[in-house]
Amino acid sequence: MLNIVLFGPPGAGKGTQSEILIKDYNLIHLSTGDILRQEINNETELGLKAKQLMDKGILVPNNVVIGMINSQLNNNLAVNGFIFDGFPRTTEQAVALDNLLKKKNTSISAMISLKVDDHELIKRLLERGKSSGRPDDQSKEIISNRINEYNIKTAPLKSFYDKQKRLYEVNGLGSIDDIKNRINTVINNL
Ligand code: AMP
Numbered sequence: 364m365l366n367i368v369l370f371g372p373p374g375a376g377k378g379t380q381s382e383i384l385i386k387d388y389n390l391i392h393l394s395t396g397d398i399l400r401q402e403i404n405n406e407t408e409l410g411l412k413a414k415q416l417m418d419k420g421i422l423v424p425n426n427v428v429i430g431m432i433n434s435q436l437n438n439n440l441a442v443n444g445f446i447f448d449g450f451p452r453t454t455e456q457a458v459a460l461d462n463l464l465k466k467k468n469t470s471i472s473a474m475i476s477l478k479v480d481d482h483e484l485i486k487r488l489l490e491r492g493k494s495s496g497r498p499d500d501q502s503k504e505i506i507s508n509r510i511n512e513y514n515i516k517t518a519p520l521k522s523f524y525d526k527q528k529r530l531y532e533v534n535g536l537g538s539i540d541d542i543k544n545r546i547n548t549v550i551n552n553l
Pocket residue numbers: 373395396397399416417418420421422423424425428448449450451452456499509
C-alpha cells in the first residue's frame with residue numbers, strides 16, 4: 364500500500380494536492396477537516412461540538428479525530444492506499460495512526476511536508492475565504508490561531524517522522540503543477 368501523510372500548515376495546499384494525488388495514484392483521500400465539516404453540515408452532535416472549536420481555529424480533541432480515522436480505515440479495505448490530509452496533527456494522533464495501520468499490516472510510506480511562509484499562508488487563506496465560506500478563513504485573527512496551533516502542536520510531528528526516516532520536505536511555493544511534480548518525484552523515488 365502507498366500511505367502518504369500530506370503535511371503542512373493551514374493554507375499550504377494539502378487539499379488541492381490531495382485531490383490530484385488520489386487520481387494519479389488511485390488512493391483514498393482522508394481529510395479530518397472535510398469529515399468534520401460534513402458532520403457540521405449534517406448538524407450531528409459531534410459536528411455541533413466540533414464547530415465551536417473549529418470556528419476559533421482550535422484543534423478538536425484527539426479521540427474524536429482518531430475515532431473518525433479508525434472508522435474510515437475499516438470502511439475502506441482492499442484499497443491501494445490513503446492520503447492523510449490534516450491528520451495526524453499531534454503526536455498522540457501520529458502514534459494512534461501507526462497502531463491502526465499496524466493492525467492492518469501496513470504503515471506510513473512517507474510524510475510529505477509542504478513548506479510555505481506565514482505571509483503567503485495568510486494571503487492564500489483570506490483569498491480562499493472569499494469563496495469557501497469557511498468561518499475559519501474569514502479573519503486574520505482566526506487564521507493566526509490556526510497557524511499558532513500548527514506551530515505548537517503539529518509542527519513537532521516533522522521530527523517524529525524524521526526519526527523514522529519518513530520525512531520528505533517539499534517547497535510549497537509556485538504553481539499547482541510545479542508543486543505536484545515535486546511531490547510526484549518524492550513518491551516515485553520511495
Ligand atoms: P482543516 O480543514 O484541516 O484546515 O481543519 C479545519 C479545523 O478542523 C481545524 O482548525 C481543527 O479545528 C479541526 N481539525 C481538523 N483535523 C484535525 C485534527 N487532525 N486534529 C484536531 N483538529 C482537527
